Amino acid sequence: MDISSSISSWALNPLVKDWFLSPLAGAVMGALFNAFVNSKNNDVQSSKIQPPARTIYETRVVYRRSKDSSGGKGDNPELGFAVIFLVVVVYLYAAHAARIVDTGLTVAYCSTTFSLFFFAFAVWRGRVLGYEWAGVFLFSTVLAGTVAALLGTARAQLVPWFPAAIAKAGVVGFYLNQLDDYGRLYAVTQGLGILCTLAALLFSIGWALHYIALVNNFAVNGNSFWSAIVRMTRAFSGAFGVCFSLVLVVIAHLLLDGTILDLWWPR
Structure with a gap:
């Protein structure tokens, strides 16, 4: 018996076919099918378009730039407020300083007179209990008199041609074209001086109202009206x-006597 006939008879043996050749054929076909499916999946995944790294980088850069540009719009809001504030001060001083000073003088004289009158009334009614309370009542009088003196100084320092010039050129043209550097500083310092003087006058009035309300509130053993005034004017006391x-x-x-101006712009 030759070799080919032996192999043929061995392969045709039912036991060999059931226990060896059939499982071997199934294993081979399964391996081939699995390899084919994996190869196809890899081809599909590799065929998908992936975004390049450069696209992601450019997206981040654009977002960062837009964020920086939007955040830069609100830089230095204090500087803008300061510029607007100085423009308002220069305008009010150049255009309406005489009227503002005259009104402040009238209020200061009235406040001084009223404080003196109430001090005399409190002494007469026996509500001034010692030197401390006398100083409390007289402080607003002294402060209002000092304010009147400062406003008198400011009145003497006014420049007569400022109102006509600012009415003709406008606040920007007046500041840039009608004034030199010294004139600009002069207008700013004088305007700020008048503003500080009026703020001191406000404190004088608030001080007087607070202690007048306090004394009257004690005299009537508590009153809603006087108690409300005491609370509202407590910041001035x-x-x-x-x-x-x-x-x-x-x-x-x-500011008004030119000390700060001379330090800032020595002649």
Whole structure:
């Protein structure tokens, strides 16, 4: 028996076919099918378009730039407010300083007179209990008189041609074209001096109202009207009211008499 006939008879043996050849054929076909399916899936995944790294980088850069540009729009809001504030100060000083100073003088004289009158009335009614309360009542009188003196200084320093010039050229043209550097600083310092003086006058009035309401509230053993005035004017009273009003007076004096201007722009 030759080799080919032996192999043929062995392969045709039912036991060999059931226990060896059939499982072997199934394993081979399964391996081939699995390899074919995996190869096809890999081809499909590789055929999908993937975004390049450069696209992601450019998207991040654009977002960062847009964020920086939007955040830069609100830079230095304090500078904008300061510029607007100085423009308003220059305009009010150049166009309406005489009227503002005259009105402030009238209010200061009235406040001084009223404070003196109430001090005399409190002494007559026995409500001034010692030197401390006498100083409390007289402080608003002294402060209002000091404010009147400062406003008198400001009145003497007014420039007569400023109102006509600013009415003709406007606030921007007046500031840039009608004034030199010294004139601009002069208008700013004088305007700020008048503003500080009026703030001191406000503290004088608030101080007087607070202690007048306080005395009357004690006299009637509590009253809703006087109690409300005491609460509203509490910020003008006490050590804070004295210190802040004195600081305002000193700054106003240095601005109005030209001390700060001479330090800033020596002649």
